Amino acid sequence: MIDVIIIGAGPAGLTAAISCRKWNMDVLVIDEFTKPGGRLLGQLHQEPNGEWWNGILETKKLLEEASSISTDIRNGVSCYDIEQSEDGFTVYTNKGDFAAKKVLIATGAAEVAAPVAGWTLPGVMSIGAAQVMTNVHRVRVGQKGIVIGANVLSAAIARELQIAGVDLHSMMLPSKTKGNQNHSNPEKVIEGLARIAHLAPSVFLRFGSKFAKYKWAQKLALKFYPKSGLKMWGMPIYLRNAVVSINGRNEVESVTICKLKSNGEVIKNSHETINVDFVCIAGGLYPLAELAAVLGCPFKYAEELGGHVPVHNEQMQTPIEGLFVAGNITGIESSKVAMTQGEVAGLSIVKSILKDTETVNNELHRALDNVNNVRKNASIQFHPNIIEGRKSISEVFEKVNA
Amino acid sequence: MNNRIIDHPVLGKIDIGNTFTFKFDGKTYEANAGDTIASALLAQGIRQLRVHERSSTPRGVYCNIGHCMECRVTVNDESNIRACLTEVKPGMIVESGKSKPEPFIDRKNMPKTYMEFEAKLKSEGGGT
Numbered sequence: 001m002i003d004v005i006i007i008g009a010g011p012a013g014l015t016a017a018i019s020c021r022k023w024n025m026d027v028l029v030i031d032e033f034t035k036p037g038g039r040l041l042g043q044l045h046q047e048p049n050g051e052w053w054n055g056i057l058e059t060k061k062l063l064e065e066a067s068s069i070s071t072d073i074r075n076g077v078s079c080y081d082i083e084q085s086e087d088g089f090t091v092y093t094n095k096g097d098f099a100a101k102k103v104l105i106a107t108g109a110a111e112v113a114a115p116v117a118g119w120t121l122p123g124v125m126s127i128g129a130a131q132v133m134t135n136v137h138r139v140r141v142g143q144k145g146i147v148i149g150a151n152v153l154s155a156a157i158a159r160e161l162q163i164a165g166v167d168l169h170s171m172m173l174p175s176k177t178k179g180n181q182n183h184s185n186p187e188k189v190i191e192g193l194a195r196i197a198h199l200a201p202s203v204f205l206r207f208g209s210k211f212a213k214y215k216w217a218q219k220l221a222l223k224f225y226p227k228s229g230l231k232m233w234g235m236p237i238y239l240r241n242a243v244v245s246i247n248g249r250n251e252v253e254s255v256t257i258c259k260l261k262s263n264g265e266v267i268k269n270s271h272e273t274i275n276v277d278f279v280c281i282a283g284g285l286y287p288l289a290e291l292a293a294v295l296g297c298p299f300k301y302a303e304e305l306g307g308h309v310p311v312h313n314e315q316m317q318t319p320i321e322g323l324f325v326a327g328n329i330t331g332i333e334s335s336k337v338a339m340t341q342g343e344v345a346g347l348s349i350v351k352s353i354l355k356d357t358e359t360v361n362n363e364l365h366r367a368l369d370n371v372n373n374v375r376k377n378a379s380i381q382f383h384p385n386i387i388e389g390r391k392s393i394s395e396v397f398e399k400v401n402a
Numbered sequence: 403m404n405n406r407i408i409d410h411p412v413l414g415k416i417d418i419g420n421t422f423t424f425k426f427d428g429k430t431y432e433a434n435a436g437d438t439i440a441s442a443l444l445a446q447g448i449r450q451l452r453v454h455e456r457s458s459t460p461r462g463v464y465c466n467i468g469h470c471m472e473c474r475v476t477v478n479d480e481s482n483i484r485a486c487l488t489e490v491k492p493g494m495i496v497e498s499g500k501s502k503p504e505p506f507i508d509r510k511n512m513p514k515t516y517m518e519f520e521a522k523l524k525s526e527g528g529g530t
Contacts, residue, residue: 032468034438034489044412052412076489078468110469120472122449122462129466129486137441138416140405164407250460251449 002028004349005091005100007079007291010038011335012327012342013106014062014073019346019367021069023360025353028100029066030077030093035136036063038108039328040335042131044160047379055135055335062339082295088322089295102322102349106342107288109306109328114283116148116174118246127282131157134164142278146255147171148243152382154282159233161280168235169276172257175242176264185264186239244271246279255279285332285382292329295320300396304389305331306382313397314368316345317352324349331389332382333375340371406434406445422492439485439496440466440473451475451485452499461499474499 004020006013009031020027035041036059043055066073074095081092088101111126118124123142125133127149133139144167147158158171173186230237242264244256259270286307293299297310297318309331316324326345327338347364351357375386383389409415420435426443433442440451440463449462451473464472466486473485476497485496513519 032487034487035436054412056413076487078487110467111465113465113470119464120454120459120461122451122460125463126465129463132466133441133444134407135410135413137437137445138407138410138413139441139445140407141444163412164410251462 001088002026002098002100003353004028004102004104005030005089005098006104006106007031007091008038008106008108008327009033009036009073009075010106010108010327010338011040011058011062012108012338012345013038013104014059014066015339015342016104016106016324016326016346016349017071017073017342018062018066018069019343020349021066021071023350023354025350027071028098029071029073030079030091030095031073031075032078034075036073036075039128042128042135042157042160043335044135044163045156058335079291082291084295084320084322102324102352104316104324104326104345104349105289105291105310105329106325106327106338106345107291107329108338109285109332110288111153112283112286114149114174114281116243116246116279116281118248118252119279119281121246121248121252122250123248123252123277124246124279124281127154127157127280130166130278130280131160134161134166140164140166141280142252142276143167144169144276145278145280146243146274146276147280147282148174149282149284150237150239151282151284153285154280155232155237157280157282158235162233162235169274170236170238171232172238173242173260173264174281175244175258175266186260186262242266243279247273252277252279285328287329287331289329292318292323292325295323297323298396298400300393302331302389302392304383304385305393309393311393311396311400313394313401314344314371315348315364316341317348317397319397319400322352330393331386333386334378334382336374337371337378340367340374343367344371404445405447424490424492424494424496426496427498433490437490439475439477439483439488439490439494442490443485450498453501455499455502456504458501 003026006017006029009029013029017027017029040055040059045053047053078094079091083090089103091098111128130141133141146169147154150171158168240260241257242260244258247254254273254275256271256273259267287309289310292310297320299308300311301308310318310325312318312325316326324345326341344367347367351360421432423430423432431446450460452461461472463486464470468484468487474482475485477483478495513522
């Protein structure tokens with residue numbers, strides 16, 4: 001029986017594996033993708049200090065450390081079920097079943113599917129799909145595209161496409177449907193964009209980063225939002241236009257757009273067609289938590305964290321004995337935070353297996369402090385109230401465990 | 403068409419010396435070591451990986467993380483393989499997803515509500 005199975009070889013899973021291996025735990029890391037690294041692999045952005053955050057290099061560092069202490073990482077392994085057993089868990093995968101004393105679910109996040117008429121055409125993909133194609137597989141997803149949905153993730157990835165020389169017409173909102181109230185409402189969108197404004201070297205948005213924290217300033221900005229869009233890294237972001245449909249016979253040939261009032265209502269007879277050959281849909285991220293659900297772990301909805309989150313405490317324990325979580329499954333944050341959470345989860349697992357825990361305890365305290373420090377200084381923040389959201393989850397954990 | 407990003411201003415150059423071939427719908431395509439089926443085909447301008455089983459409308463990669471199942475293809479006679487999560491191997495035989503024949507169902511006269519369903523059952527002499 002393995003000490004711990006870690007599901008997900010992303011920043012959280014790999015860091016947790018390293019922490020466990022340092023204490024000589026018997027560890028197996030599994031991941032569905034062909035390479036380890038998870039979503040860290042695709043990341044590429046310039047920090048406010050000018051340094052590049054290169055996900056491929058960061059992954060390489062983690063893998064080098066993991067392999068220096070002989071960590072078993074297997075790719076192309078899909079886990080489809082987990083059951084509790086007498087002395088731990090059985091993990092079911094396409095490559096056979098594994099028994100383990102402890103399980104860490106570090107499955108990260110997935111993108112919210114945000115349907116637009118015509119979205120099944122080849123050439124329409126999620127923004128994250130375009131990121132991996134561009135930075136990991138090094139394939140141009142098309143000649144000229146448009147991004148539907150303006151949020152922290154899509155702005156960051158649009159920039160990555162630009163750096164790779166992929167031409168983007170603009171970033172635009174989806175037209176309003178029952179299911180996308182927030183993504184189609186210009187007021188909500190500008191609130192979101194204000195949080196990454198400090199990373200954009202454009203005058204308006206930099207000005208916006210200090211200013212746009214205030215609701216009244218956001219409203220004012222929207223009222224005077226130029227019809228020609230505002231440019232972020234030279235790419236127009238249109239908050240007063242929306243994509244109505246994606247058109248084409250066998251693949252994407254164009255999109256139909258319309259103009260919007262500041263409350264998101266469509267202006268009649270304002271439709272026009274723009275020729276593009278690819279479309280990226282950005283509906284935002286949500287914690288990917290099905291595996292915790294099949295184990296019967298309780299959940300709590302926290303808008304600040306991106307959706308339904310398995311209940312857990314600061315030490316990354318869930319109410320299910322022996323089940324731990326780390327990374328974006330616990331709430332949408334940057335990969336740097338995910339790594340610090342991975343260390344906490346790894347040390348918590350070590351603590352739960354070893355008898356003499358004084359040294360582990362000391363390390364765990366240091367790791368917990370590190371999470372808070374990194375969170376405070378994160379240059380990409382997905383939600384302004386992350387700390388409140390996390391507190392609400394910890395409170396539920398205390399109640400469930402009381 | 404070659405959509406490969408060989409030179410990248412920050413990530414640098416990629417090694418394009420390590421290529422091999424595989425087949426998609428009978429035609430030969432090139433792949434780089436480490437490519438998935440989806441990325442190798444996209445690099446050569448192939449976006450359509452299947453048609454919808456019933457409507458025959460074209461489909462390609464959507465999520466690229468194995469969740470939407472839109473890129474399912476047949477690999478070496480095994481069906482429903484996700485092109486986005488499967489590393490392409492030398493000599494691999496990949497077939498696109500095809501439309502399927504419509505089963506013999508009289509869709510026009512199908513009951514639209516539960517009441518219609520019960521009435522139909524009664525008229526056919528079944529039910530409780």
